[in-house]
Amino acid sequence: MWTPPDIPVTRTIRRLAVLTSGGDAPGMNAAVRAITRTAGSRGIEVLAAERGFSGLVHGQLQPLSMGSVGSILQRGGTILKTDRCEAFLDPEVRARTADDLRAQGVDGVVVIGGDGSLTGAHHLARESGLSVVGLPGTIDNDIVGTEDSIGFDTAVNTALEAIDRIRDTAHSHDRLFLVEVMGRSSGFIALSVGIAGGAEAILLPDQAITGDALMTRIAGTRTREKASSLVVVAEGTDPSYTTRLAAELGALGHPARACILGHVQRGGNPSGHDRVLASVLGASAVDHIQGGHSDIMLGIRDGAIATTPLERVGRERKVLPEAWLELARTLAR
Incomplete structure (x- = not known):
């Protein structure tokens, strides 16, 4: 079992926005559910951005409630929809988006996606001052800083x-x-x-x-x-x-x-492993934002939840473990 860190609350959070971006991955819905219910249990409103960063850019935010995320744990894909938003590459667009989020009372954003999506999350955190936490949601498991990713x-x-x-x-x-x-x-x-x-x-x-x-x-x-x-x-x-x-x-x-x-x-229903991984990381994302953390990705290292700077996620490439490569060569003989 993964051990969540004990993070003291240092910030008052009124509203969070959550989005899924890039390629869909089984378990994304489980993460959305965990974020919504963890935040809701603490009196924090959650807004869903539809179709990834496009939802932030165009102000397509819909409230999520405890009930609205019922029966999504076992579903593949993402109920929030997803895309790859070229407009978000423009710093001016990101600045306007951040202003719109603050105008709507959003204090923090959780981004679930792969390395490109988490790079966008890094720019939003660095330029806006909003609390932004990323979760590794990709079947490729190519995200540096975590041994596992949602959907793999x-x-x-x-x-x-x-x-x-x-x-x-x-x-x-x-x-x-x-x-x-x-x-x-x-x-x-x-x-x-x-x-x-x-x-x-x-x-x-x-x-x-x-x-x-x-x-x-x-x-x-x-x-x-x-x-x-x-x-x-x-x-x-x-x-x-x-x-x-x-x-x-x-x-x-x-x-x-x-x-x-x-x-x-x-596609397909997420495995039990991915449902638990997404649930633990989703709940921990709320903990970290309330604890004043930002510009980080949450992942798994050495049996515990660990943080990695989002800037590093976009800059470095995760490499295949040499021990596994040697094992594959040995067993194929």
Whole structure:
């Protein structure tokens, strides 16, 4: 269990705004629910910004109540809607937005999203003086400063369920399957799914490989009377890479099938892990704002809730743990 810090109240908060931004992630609704009910229990009003930062920019704020967030804990996606707001990149737009928020009595803002969204949260905090706290909401788990992000566990389990089914067919037909998972330029989903799914190889972002080299890599599994193989491919930056690699393998005499899991990994009911993670972080966001904290992201480190400056979140890149990479290589032999 994650240990929330004991934070004394140092600020009187009347109203909070909450928004979800960027790509949706299972568990975002659980975080919104936790923020709303924690704040409501302390007499703090909560306003929901519709469609991420666009809701702040255009003043699309709707009140949330204890009852209005009922029955959303188990729902995927985000009831607040989300988008990527280009207008918020303009400092003048951010200044007007901050003035509008203060005019409506908003003292603090909680932003749930990935690195781009949390960078926007940093600019709002630095330029406006409002108390702004970010929560890592992304299936990619590529946020520096936290071991886990809201939605990652669900995405891994969704992909793993698909891979287990694909392996049945691969075994039945003695066939090679390339299964592409999401993650943008981050390989955390691919690495976790590859280890948990027993993949013969894991191709991480920007690690292009030829068909001959791939067959050499998995040759050891074929010598163990194992005719079928399953390779997990991180989507990376080239949307056609997996299908091209499958075609190249076929031309070399190794028939392969490419399966692109795509956005199915974003949707669906959040796992119990993600519901608890989002609930704990959401409640702690209210604690931190009441405690006078701002321009920080809350995450998980060493079994406890920890803070990371939002400026660092946008500047640094989270790297894959070398121990996991070595484990994947060992288990694939």
